[in-house]
Amino acid sequence: MSVAAPRSVGVTALRDALISAVVALGLFAPLVGLVTTSGEHGLSLTARPVATAVVVGSVFVGRLLILSWRGRTRREASSTGRAVAPRVGHWGKYIAGILLVAAIALPLTGSRYYIDLATLVLTYIMLGWGLNIVVGLAGLLDLGYVAFYAVGAYSYALLATTFGLGFWVCLPLAGILAALWGVLLGFPVLRLRGDYLAIVTLAFGEIIRIVLNNWVSLTNGPNGISGIPRPTLFGLAFSMDGGPGSFGGFFGIGPAVIQRIIFLYYVILGLALLTNFVSLRLRRLPLGRAWEALREDEVACRSLGINVRNTKLTAFGIGALFGGFAGAFFATRQAFISPESFTFIESATVLAIVVLGGLSSQLGVALAAIVMVGGLEALRDFLSFLGDQMNSPMFAGIASELPLYRMLIFGLALVVMMVLRPRGLITGRRPSVALAKVREIPPEIVAESRG
Structure with a gap:
């Protein structure tokens, strides 16, 4: 059972990526794969199979990467977000200072x-x-x-x-x-x-x-x-x-x-x-x-x-x-x-x-x-x-x-x-004013108050 589950997940991901590639082929074949060129007899359509293949292949690979990313547990994703947020907040002021100096000196x-x-x-x-x-x-x-x-x-x-x-x-x-x-x-x-x-x-x-x-x-x-x-x-x-x-x-x-x-x-x-x-x-x-x-x-x-x-x-x-x-x-x-x-x-x-x-x-x-x-x-x-x-x-x-x-x-x-990153490159939805950290009341104080 443990061996069949990952295999079924892999087959599902591959099938999903193939469907996405077929949809991309239908959408981008006329947009990217065909281009109008002017010649001696007026405008004509020129096929670009290489460009179409690059776009369809990118969609296929991108869909596989997305599915693999979604395969992570929510706990791992949330812990990663909590780990990145303090670093961004710590380095943000230095990045902003560097950008300001570069803008003034440009x-x-x-x-x-x-x-x-x-x-x-x-x-x-x-x-x-x-x-x-x-x-x-x-x-x-x-x-x-x-x-x-x-x-x-x-x-x-x-x-x-x-x-x-x-x-x-x-x-x-x-x-x-x-x-x-x-x-x-x-x-x-x-x-x-x-x-x-x-x-x-x-x-x-x-x-x-x-x-x-x-x-x-x-x-x-x-x-x-x-x-x-x-x-x-x-x-x-x-x-x-x-x-x-x-x-x-x-x-x-x-x-x-x-x-x-x-x-x-x-x-x-x-x-x-x-x-x-x-x-x-x-x-x-x-x-x-x-x-x-x-x-x-x-x-x-x-x-x-x-x-x-x-x-x-x-x-x-x-x-x-x-x-x-x-x-x-x-x-x-x-x-x-x-x-x-x-x-x-x-x-x-x-x-x-x-x-x-x-x-x-x-x-x-x-x-x-x-x-x-x-x-x-x-x-x-x-x-x-x-x-x-x-x-x-x-x-x-x-x-x-x-x-x-x-x-x-x-x-x-x-x-x-x-x-x-559904919340953007740098998450900034933290409130400007927040309550202090909640302190736990010791059990003995709770018992005394009840008594």
Whole structure:
């Protein structure tokens, strides 16, 4: 009996993996195995059996690994989690310090590519920390966070181009307007939970995008808004003409594009650090404790006398505030915005960063954004480097097509993380304030009290 049981388990796992491989073959054969190429007679389909075999084989092996992982006992899994948690908490502050020093020193490299990439990563980190207030702390699933991102971007663009206001004046206004829309969204969803809440927030994000696309008299419709002014440093503009009133003319140096790029990098770094500081401070205040109570059990939260309505509205409003800040920075960095920049994919990406990093974990969100946004670019550069060194067009072709499979890679990462670490890369759902360790009452004292 003891010999037959493991054999039956192995046969079941193998059969399950084969079924998964067959399903993957049906799904990815037309998506990965076929590609359109242009030739003398127009477009034609070209088969890629090697790529299909790699995908199907990866699914087969991955399913076997997942089943073997699930074969461990719950006691082993929980003991492993308890062993990892203290180490993560102990090393977290050192990792955060190293990342902060690296972020401050990055512009010293002088590489425009890495500065632009780090600016993009910091934008997603800021969005992730803002959404973490709503999803991680308050436990409200928001699939339309890109709406506040769009409101902040368009608020700054319209205020700056219409009234001639500067970036530092429009930045708080854009955040306040985004927070106002967050509160307006919170009112209709006060009685909704779970999937119903997610559906309404998803609809809200799509409504905002459609309004921006069709309100041509205000937003210029699909043509977008161009000529958005750049931020200044104490009134000094980063102009390529130089002269009085410019950054280069004031310091007596030649104007260069890299100066503006470095300044924008430090602006988003400061905004991201502000978001992190405010989030950490809020979770230690009574408002943050109310968010955590709402996340754990709304019924118990009501029974404790906490105003659930105000708690939800403040979570939506403050989370939208930082989304509006990030949107205003996005508008001034790009100098052009359109409704196509604020699709559902952006909301899904930010939510994936929060889930992969760990709900309510600031460090986990930062690491997930670095891996998901910067790691994909690093992988593409590595494949291009291999193609150049080995003179192989295959690696160069994979590198060029890698952005097309971006969401596929994100989905695969989510599946792997949900199996291996369901609570994210770094679990942060421990309450900010907890009771002290329970002390056992000696038996003799209990006996005396009974006597």
